[in-house]
Each structure stands twice: as C-alpha cells, then as structure tokens.
Amino acid sequence: MPRTHKTLPRLFLEVPLQTGAEVALDKDQTNHLVNVLRRGAGDNCVVFNGRDGAFLAEITQVSKKLVSLRLIEQSAEQTPANDLWFGFAPIKRLDYEIQKATEMGAGIIQPVITRYVQNPRLNPVKLRAHAVEAAQQCEVLSVPEIAPEIGFDKLLSEWNQTHGDRMLIFCDEAAASSSPLETLNGLKGKRLGLLIGPEGGFADEERDRLLASDFVEPISLGPRILRADTAAVAALALIQAAAGDW
Structure with missing residues (x-):
C-alpha cells in the first residue's frame, strides 16, 4: 500500500x-x-x-x-488468505488475544474449551468484530475466519479428519526450559496450528493427551511462566519467524 x-x-x-x-x-x-x-x-x-x-x-x-x-x-492487490490455525482457551482479555492473533497472521481462529477455562460464554459476533478491528488497524487484507468453539477432546479426536497433515504446536509450561527454534525450524514448509491454554494452564490429562498425539509438537517458551495472552504473542512470533511467513 x-x-x-x-x-x-x-x-x-x-x-x-x-x-x-x-x-x-x-x-x-x-x-x-x-x-x-x-x-x-x-x-x-x-x-x-x-x-x-x-x-x-x-x-x-x-x-x-x-x-x-x-x-x-x-x-x-489482495493477498492470499493465511493458513495458520490459532486455537485458544478463552480468557478474560479475549479482545486482546484475537487482535494480536490477527496482527500476527493467523488465518483461522478457534476457541477451544479446556478444563480450566474461566470464560466459556462467547459471542461469535464480538469475536469477529475484534478480528475486523485489528485488520483495519494493521493493514491486514484477509480477516481471519472465526471458527465455532470446540471442546478440547473433540478437537484432538477429529484433528486428522479436520486438519489433515497440519501439525499442532502447543506451549508446554511443564517442559524443561529450552529453545523452541530447533523444533520450529524442522517444521518449515508444513501446515501449522498453535494451541494456547487457559489462565490456569492445561490439566494434567490434557497435557498427557497432547504429548501422546503424533500430530503434536510441544515447545518451551523459556524459564518463566507467561500469561496466556503473552504466550500467544510470543509463540506466534516464534512460529512466523522460524517456520512461517516472516
């Protein structure tokens, strides 16, 4: 422009x-x-x-x-729609998380209801409005799709059927602190998704199921525990820099 x-x-x-x-x-x-x-x-x-x-x-x-x-x-000219899937457990600062995901190049944004979600009531119209507002402010030409909310178990059970060969990245706060770049560099050229947990983190059984899924790649975001909205921005930046459109 x-x-x-x-x-x-x-x-x-x-x-x-x-x-x-x-x-x-x-x-x-x-x-x-x-x-x-x-x-x-x-x-x-x-x-x-x-x-x-x-x-x-x-x-x-x-x-x-x-x-x-x-x-x-x-x-x-119109830019191609982004393919990056961003799943998030709803938090209180819902507008911030959707706006930042839009700015960072998410193409599909989907609320995921996990065990410790504290804000389960969602208004799809408002979610769409948050994405549109962010697109207007940061020169994004493709407003991300806001997919219907989905339960955690259903998301994983239907992942291969719904997303095909897309790999799912999740930030494992229980993992030993390490650089995520080696893992992300190995995902270049692949279709990717990112799942961010709620303010209370993933339940133990949710984490175990993620780690047991062959389409999931866990990464560490360092030695500090980040807020969910901060973790979303940090992880999206890492993904776009190492394996995305940056």
Whole structure:
C-alpha cells in the first residue's frame, strides 16, 4: 500500500469492490468515520473486503445516518488468505488475544474449551468484530475466519479428519526450559496450528493427551511462566519467524 495512504482510516466492507463503484456505509461505520474520526465530504479513506484488495475511496455524501463512498482506484492487490490455525482457551482479555492473533497472521481462529477455562460464554459476533478491528488497524487484507468453539477432546479426536497433515504446536509450561527454534525450524514448509491454554494452564490429562498425539509438537517458551495472552504473542512470533511467513 502506498505510504501516502498509511494515515488514512481503513474500513472493512462486506460488499464487492471495484474502481468507480459507489458504496454506502452502515450505521456503525458512519458513526465511526464521521463522529469519531471527524471525516467529511471530500476526505479519503481506504476500504477492503478480504477478497478484492484495498481501494482508495472518497467520501461523496455525508448525513447523520448515511455516508457514501466512491472507489477511486485499487491501492493494494489482495493477498492470499493465511493458513495458520490459532486455537485458544478463552480468557478474560479475549479482545486482546484475537487482535494480536490477527496482527500476527493467523488465518483461522478457534476457541477451544479446556478444563480450566474461566470464560466459556462467547459471542461469535464480538469475536469477529475484534478480528475486523485489528485488520483495519494493521493493514491486514484477509480477516481471519472465526471458527465455532470446540471442546478440547473433540478437537484432538477429529484433528486428522479436520486438519489433515497440519501439525499442532502447543506451549508446554511443564517442559524443561529450552529453545523452541530447533523444533520450529524442522517444521518449515508444513501446515501449522498453535494451541494456547487457559489462565490456569492445561490439566494434567490434557497435557498427557497432547504429548501422546503424533500430530503434536510441544515447545518451551523459556524459564518463566507467561500469561496466556503473552504466550500467544510470543509463540506466534516464534512460529512466523522460524517456520512461517516472516
């Protein structure tokens, strides 16, 4: 995307995008652009939909309930959807974890209900909104899929059927401290997934089952016990640097 566009507001739209098209924003997007960001007729923004790339747009009409945009030109071609699967046991800072996973290149985000989950009530609409917000802020063009929540036992039982040859990485806090790079370097070129546990960690029987699964690769994140949201960011960074798209 041109550097001159980096300071412009970015909006995710569900409609098809093409040069010359006129599109209308919904109520929430109108409020955000006009009342929060103080933009008016003649101002520019960037829009994307996860399919057609990003487009420079001009605000052509503003009212209390409606903003219309005209798409001037494509400013960035659509990037391929990311393949990295990110599974997480829901925590209190749910918005933070989903936002960071989106920023770090997760393509599929799925809540996993483990034994020690303390926040089992999930709103899929809010989860999607967190991912969209992160994509708008960090120039991601492919908003990750938010997969339905799944129980831990079901996830592992159906892993090979659902995910094929994808390898599953989990951060084993009970393992001896060691560098994860040797393990991750050996996974280059493979389809990968990352599973992050809840605030109380994995139960002993869950850890035993993970370690006994031939599609699972445990890694250590060092000598300190990290919070779940911190562990997610650290592990995603390691995966992307050693075996991902960095």
